Amino acid sequence: MAAGSQAAGSQAAGGGTAEVRALQAALAAEQAAIYGYGVVGAHLAGNALAAATTDWTAHQEAADRLRAELQDRGASPAPAAVAYALPHRVSTARQAVALAELLEERVTSAYLGLVALPGPQVRMLGARQVRAAALRAAAWRGTTVAFPGLTTAALARAAARRQIP
Amino acid sequence: MASDPTRRAVVAAAAALPLLIAGCKGTQALGTPPVPAPDVARLRAAIRAEQDLVASYQALLGRPGAGRGAEYAILTAVLTEHQDHLHQLRDRLIPGSPRAAGSAPLPRPRAAALPGDPRQALGELLRAERAASDRLLSQVPEVPSALAQLFASISASEATHVLALHAAGAA
Numbered sequence: 609m610a611a612g613s614q615a616a617g618s619q620a621a622g623g624g625t626a627e628v629r630a631l632q633a634a635l636a637a638e639q640a641a642i643y644g645y646g647v648v649g650a651h652l653a654g655n656a657l658a659a660a661t662t663d664w665t666a667h668q669e670a671a672d673r674l675r676a677e678l679q680d681r682g683a684s685p686a687p688a689a690v691a692y693a694l695p696h697r698v699s700t701a702r703q704a705v706a707l708a709e710l711l712e713e714r715v716t717s718a719y720l721g722l723v724a725l726p727g728p729q730v731r732m733l734g735a736r737q738v739r740a741a742a743l744r745a746a747a748w749r750g751t752t753v754a755f756p757g758l759t760t761a762a763l764a765r766a767a768a769r770r771q772i773p
Numbered sequence: 774m775a776s777d778p779t780r781r782a783v784v785a786a787a788a789a790l791p792l793l794i795a796g797c798k799g800t801q802a803l804g805t806p807p808v809p810a811p812d813v814a815r816l817r818a819a820i821r822a823e824q825d826l827v828a829s830y831q832a833l834l835g836r837p838g839a840g841r842g843a844e845y846a847i848l849t850a851v852l853t854e855h856q857d858h859l860h861q862l863r864d865r866l867i868p869g870s871p872r873a874a875g876s877a878p879l880p881r882p883r884a885a886a887l888p889g890d891p892r893q894a895l896g897e898l899l900r901a902e903r904a905a906s907d908r909l910l911s912q913v914p915e916v917p918s919a920l921a922q923l924f925a926s927i928s929a930s931e932a933t934h935v936l937a938l939h940a941a942g943a944a
Contacts, residue, residue, distance in 0.1 A: 728914030735925040742929035754854040
C-alpha cells in the first residue's frame with residue numbers, strides 16, 4: 609500500500625475548497641515522506657545518511673509551511689498517521705535509496721496538484737516544491753526524468769484536451 | 774468566425790472556455806489583425822527555448838571526438854528529455870494561418886555559441902538549463918492550469934539537468 613495514500617490527511621478537517629484539499633494532500637505526502645525518511649536513514653551511513661537527514665529536515669520545513677497555509681485558510685491541518693505501510697521491504701541500503709526515490713516522486717506529484725489551482729501564490733508554492741522534490745529524487749536515483757510528477761497517462765489526457773476554437 | 778481554425782494559433786490543452794471567449798472578441802473586431810493570446814505567446818517562447826536547447830546539445834554531441842563514454846551517455850539522455858519536452862509543448866500548439874500575428878512560423882532552432890573547451894561548453898549549457906528552468910517557473914502563475922503543470926514539470930526536469938551536467942564535468 610502506498611505510504612502517501614494512507615495518511616490521516618484524507619479526513620481533512622476544516623475545509624472543502626479545492627485549495628484546502630490540495631494542501632492537505634501535499635501535507636499527507638510530506639508526512640509520509642517524514643516517516644519514510646526515518647526508515648531510509650536507519651539503513652544508510654556516511655554521506656548517504658547525511659543526505660537523508662538533510663532531506664528529512666526539508667520535508668519537516670515543507671510540512672510546517674503547509675500547516676501554516678492551511679491555518680491561514682481557516683482549515684485544520686490533518687495530523688500525521690501513527691505509522692505508514694511501506695511500499696516495499698526495506699532491509700538494505702539499496703532498498704532504502706529506492707524508498708527515498710519513491711517518496712520524492714509522490715511528493716512531486718502531490719505538489720503538482722497545487723500548480724493546477726487558480727491562485728498564483730499557491731501555484732508558485734507548488735511549483736517550487738515540485739522542483740525541490742525532483743532535485744532530491746534525481747540525486748537519489750542518479751538519473752533525470754523528462755516529466756517529474758507527471759505520468760504518461762496524465763500527459764496523454766492533457767494532450768487529448770486540444771481544442772480548436 | 775470563432776470556429777475557424779485558421780484565425781489563430783491556439784494553446785491546446787489549456788482551457789477551452791477562455792479561448793472561445795477570445796474567439797468571440799475576434800469576431801467582433803473583424804478587420805483587425807488577430808492578437809495572439811498571451812498563453813500562445815508564452816507557449817511559443819517555451820517551444821523556441823526548448824528547440825534551441827535541443828540544437829545546442831546536438832551541436833555539442835556532433836563535435837568530432839565527442840566520445841562515447843559516460844559523459845556522452847549523460848548528454849544523450851538529457852538531449853532525449855529535451856526532445857520529449859519539445860514534443861509535449863508542440864502538441865499543445867495548433868498553428869493557424871501564417872497571416873495571423875500569433876501563428877507566424879516558429880524561427881529555426883539556433884544552437885548556442887559554445888566554447889571550444891568541453892568543460893566550458895558544458896558550463897554554458899548548465900547556465901542555459903538554469904535560465905530555462907527559472908523562466909518556465911516564473912510563468913507558472915500566468916498560464917492555464919494544464920499548461921502550468923507542464924511548465925512546472927519541465928522546469929523541474931531542467932533543474933535536474935544541472936546536476937547531470939555537473940556529473941558530466943561542467944566547469
